Amino acid sequence: MRASNHLIGVLNFLTFLLSIPILGGGIWLSTRANNTDCLKFLQWPLIIIGVSIMVVSLAGFAGACYRNTFLMWMYLFAMFFIIAALLGFIIFAFVVTDKGSGRTVPNRAYSDYYLQDYSGWLAERVADNSYWAKIGSCIRDSKVCSKMARAIGGVPETAEMFDLRKLNPIESGCCKPPTDCGAVYVNETYWTGGPAGQGTNPDCSKWNNDQSELCYTCDSCKAGVLASLRKSWRKVSVINIVVLIILVIVYVIGCAAFRNNRRIDNDEPYGEARMTKSQPSMIQI
Structure with missing residues (x-):
């Protein structure tokens, strides 16, 4: 016993x-x-x-x-x-x-994220506009995009260096425009319109170089949260x-x-x- x-x-x-x-x-x-x-x-x-x-x-x-x-x-x-x-x-x-998972991008180390690749209860909840307002505000307040800046020897990294970075899903989905928009890299969070103009992706028109906007309202940002x-x-x-x-x-x-x-x-x-x-x-x- x-x-x-x-x-x-x-x-x-x-x-x-x-x-x-x-x-x-x-x-x-x-x-x-x-x-x-x-x-x-x-x-x-x-x-x-x-x-x-x-x-x-x-x-x-x-x-x-x-x-x-x-x-x-x-x-x-x-x-x-x-x-x-x-x-x-x-x-x-x-x-x-x-x-759901990220899509590989040719000649890039990072992946792009698309909301249509995700489905189910969690995806619907994240995509809901009223709920996303809180999530987007949280991501903005976390300063995750401003923390992306890098410099090599005091010189900001080039577009070629940025392409070799392994961005996490939120950095890729929320802090830069989708690759198929054809935007041209200036720095990590500032991009200009590409020679081919904006792509067919609806997120292309949502991207804003205003550092308080960026791609926080993009579907790619919602997909990045889901991937994370x-x-x-x-x-x-x-x-x-x-x-x-x-x-x-x-x-x-x-x-x-x-x-x-x-x-x-x-x-x-x-x-x-x-x-x-x-x-x-x-x-x-």
Whole structure:
């Protein structure tokens, strides 16, 4: 019995440790929401799940140490729903970020982003004008475009140097006009009309060299946010999948250890059910 309690205590301590990467992933998404992605509600389910695992693990640890059956029941009951919630969040994250990626551009190291490459609930929410007003304002306030400026030996980089830069999705989608507009590079956030004029892309007419406007109203900027979210969520989801697998294993072992504790508390020999004990066979040999 003491060995079972020790095992349950160790398992609860392990689940407490597993809550740290989940909580850390939620906090990391929160910092990205404040600095780049600017979608500020998606990280909260993950933070809540991480905190819940931490609290429930402490309750289970206390239940194991003090052999409190009620706390152990609550631990197993709550952990089941937390695991289900984490599984649901992982599935949701993969579903809403399933489609869309950047399009490679000839002779460029960066990609261009198009809103029509994305679909689903998340794309519709980001593309919604009333919601985008908040996201666009957040991106503008983050100064992500003004931070793009580079100088080599005190001299601003040339167009050839800029073409070799690996821009992140928001830098590519929000801070420069789409490549098919044919604009001519002056600096990272200032472009003039190309010799072929404006392209057929509607974003070409939305581009503005005003540093407070740029391409913040462009569909390419919305696609850049979606691409950045997809990248962030996929990184966190990989960690969550690993944690989920370990949690399931720990939960199954914890259930078995708790069942063994109950059997010992009822003075049941291994493999003998309570029904057999309460109703012994009439045949005695």
